Amino acid sequence: MTPHIPYLTARPAWKALESHFNDIGDVHLRTLFADDSERGRRLTAQAAGLYLDYSKNRVTDETMGLLVELAKQSGLQDRIAAMFSGEKINITENRAVLHVALRASRQTAIMVDGENVVDRVHAVLDKMADFSGRLRSGEWKGHTGRPIRNVVNIGIGGSDLGPVMAYEALQHYSDRSMTFRFVSNIDGTDVTETLRDLDPAETLFIVASKTFTTQETMTNAQTARDWLVKGLGGDKDAVARHFAAVSTNAGKVAEFGIDTANMFEFWDWVGGRYSMASAIGLSTMVAIGPEGFYGLLEGMRQMDEHFRTADFGHNLPVLMGLLTVWYANFFGAPTVAVLPYEQHLNRFPAYLQQLTMESNGKHVTLDGTAVDYQTSPVYWGEPGTNGQHSFYQLIHQGTRLIPCDFIAFAQSLNPVGRHHDILMANVFAQAEALAFGKTAGEVRAEGTADWLVPHRVFGGNRPSTTILAERLTPEALGKLVALYEHSVFTQGVIWDIDSFDQWGVELGKQLAARILPELDTNTEPGHDSSTNNLIRRYREMK
Numbered sequence: 001m002t003p004h005i006p007y008l009t010a011r012p013a014w015k016a017l018e019s020h021f022n023d024i025g026d027v028h029l030r031t032l033f034a035d036d037s038e039r040g041r042r043l044t045a046q047a048a049g050l051y052l053d054y055s056k057n058r059v060t061d062e063t064m065g066l067l068v069e070l071a072k073q074s075g076l077q078d079r080i081a082a083m084f085s086g087e088k089i090n091i092t093e094n095r096a097v098l099h100v101a102l103r104a105s106r107q108t109a110i111m112v113d114g115e116n117v118v119d120r121v122h123a124v125l126d127k128m129a130d131f132s133g134r135l136r137s138g139e140w141k142g143h144t145g146r147p148i149r150n151v152v153n154i155g156i157g158g159s160d161l162g163p164v165m166a167y168e169a170l171q172h173y174s175d176r177s178m179t180f181r182f183v184s185n186i187d188g189t190d191v192t193e194t195l196r197d198l199d200p201a202e203t204l205f206i207v208a209s210k211t212f213t214t215q216e217t218m219t220n221a222q223t224a225r226d227w228l229v230k231g232l233g234g235d236k237d238a239v240a241r242h243f244a245a246v247s248t249n250a251g252k253v254a255e256f257g258i259d260t261a262n263m264f265e266f267w268d269w270v271g272g273r274y275s276m277a278s279a280i281g282l283s284t285m286v287a288i289g290p291e292g293f294y295g296l297l298e299g300m301r302q303m304d305e306h307f308r309t310a311d312f313g314h315n316l317p318v319l320m321g322l323l324t325v326w327y328a329n330f331f332g333a334p335t336v337a338v339l340p341y342e343q344h345l346n347r348f349p350a351y352l353q354q355l356t357m358e359s360n361g362k363h364v365t366l367d368g369t370a371v372d373y374q375t376s377p378v379y380w381g382e383p384g385t386n387g388q389h390s391f392y393q394l395i396h397q398g399t400r401l402i403p404c405d406f407i408a409f410a411q412s413l414n415p416v417g418r419h420h421d422i423l424m425a426n427v428f429a430q431a432e433a434l435a436f437g438k439t440a441g442e443v444r445a446e447g448t449a450d451w452l453v454p455h456r457v458f459g460g461n462r463p464s465t466t467i468l469a470e471r472l473t474p475e476a477l478g479k480l481v482a483l484y485e486h487s488v489f490t491q492g493v494i495w496d497i498d499s500f501d502q503w504g505v506e507l508g509k510q511l512a513a514r515i516l517p518e519l520d521t522n523t524e525p526g527h528d529s530s531t532n533n534l535i536r537r538y539r540e541m542k
């Protein structure tokens with residue numbers, strides 16, 4: 001039987017952290033570093049080739065010990081075991097949470113409702129590899145006999161952000177003779193601009209939707225189908241050679257008119273935001289090839305194993321999750337900035353926004369009790385160094401504490417002149433400046449006039465974590481993604497929330513469905529006075 005876990009703020013480690021925070025919350029990183037010359041080497045951890053430097057966080061050994069204790073008192077070990085063994089830990093939807101099964105090796109067995117899901121995973125991977133191989137080699141021909149050169153993924157949320165992030169991240173490894181594009185927004189501009197210079201005879205659409213009922217995706221897919229059929233002389237038979245589907249819903253795929261032979265299945269135990277390693281990654285596999293995709297899975301698997309087996313004090317996702325809790329709940333930090341110093345990770349912050357905030361943006365515990373503590377912080381970010389020339393000012397000298405995750409790679413995929421050393425000098429310098437700042441004495445010593453000194457002082461003591469890896473490969477991306485997935489899991493366990501449902505998305509969808517028919521009629525809309533007025537104005541202006 002699972003032991004009773006007290007409400008978060010009643011756990012002894014939480015209480016100990018509260019009093020510990022009163023003791024050390026104000027201690028400056030300058031002092032912590034001055035008092036311990038080994039700190040920068042000691043407060044680090046590494047696993048699967050990722051190096052995590054968390055020494056520039058406002059923690060001591062005691063803090064980390066108490067946070068680890070909190071993880072234990074929150075039942076994290078049991079919850080990890082429950083997830084990996086296929087227990088239905090997404091309790092509000094009564095579903096298992098098994099993205100880890102998507103990257104399990106063929107020999108593994110994970111049972112859900114009496115069936116080994118790993119066999120099914122590999123059957124779909126084999127089918128994806130076959131399809132990708134035929135597309136990439138040109139063996140798969142379009143309706144007019146021409147090979148496919150353009151792949152357009154149509155999806156939204158988890159059926160878009162993972163694929164687009166992974167494509168951008170791994171572009172270096174992609175087949176450059178092919179074009180990959182991603183349509184997500186219901187705004188007609190998205191699909192129109194995406195298709196404007198494409199030749200339908202050479203274009204394949206992957207309609208990616210777990211439910212195959214998402215309004216945006218279905219509308220975009222319909223528009224794409226019309227464009228294709230029109231472009232190929234009105235022949236509806238063309239659809240079979242130019243549309244593939246990725247879904248859990250075979251019935252809806254067939255209803256849409258896509259040949260289920262071109263359907264790649266996944267399952268209700270894969271959450272949308274955890275699905276990039278499933279068939280949702282089909283566009284990724286076509287771009288980088290099956291071997292590259294297996295590399296991505298291998299990287300994820302290594303991080304999964306590390307998360308499952310490493311003790312919490314050396315467990316990268318656990319450490320990152322605990323630090324997030326420390327800042328969100330004890331320092332009251334409302335956000336976390338994710339700052340990849342790697343151009344290819346351009347869309348990584350956007351990807352993480354869904355992963356973190358859709359997972360942990362919750363207000364009740366598993367038993368439905370309203371929480372009286374903060375849950376997920378807001379995640380945001382941009383690749384370095386661009387951010388340095390815009391919002392970093394606020395991180396350095398603003399009034400809010402913003403913990404930062406810096407992500408960097410030792411080797412550039414595009415070594416040009418001094419670019420990479422300059423990039424790396426910047427990431428190290430930013431973390432250093434945030435932590436140590438510049439004192440009034442130092443500013444004065446530079447000859448700054450007295451009145452200007454306060455403006456030029458940097459308080460420092462602004463925490464950051466640096467993740468360093470050798471090179472951005474499919475494996476490394478897999479490790480990074482799984483690192484954040486499991487950090488999110490850790491946070492969710494401590495906050496005692498369901499990280500795997502997303503009921504909050506529903507209300508807006510329902511209201512939009514109610515408003516849509518009202519936009520075309522002259523009847524009085526039935527909402528509040530602001531919404532009614534906006535609808536009336538829109539009718540007049542459209």
Ligand SMILES: O=P(O)(O)OC[C@H]1O[C@H](O)[C@H](O)[C@@H](O)[C@@H]1O
Nearest residue numbers: 157158159209210211214272505
């Ligand atoms: O893949 P689909 O079923 O089309 O869902 C796409 C997205 O839509 C929803 O509204 C959810 O909030 C997301 O978690 C999901 O990824």
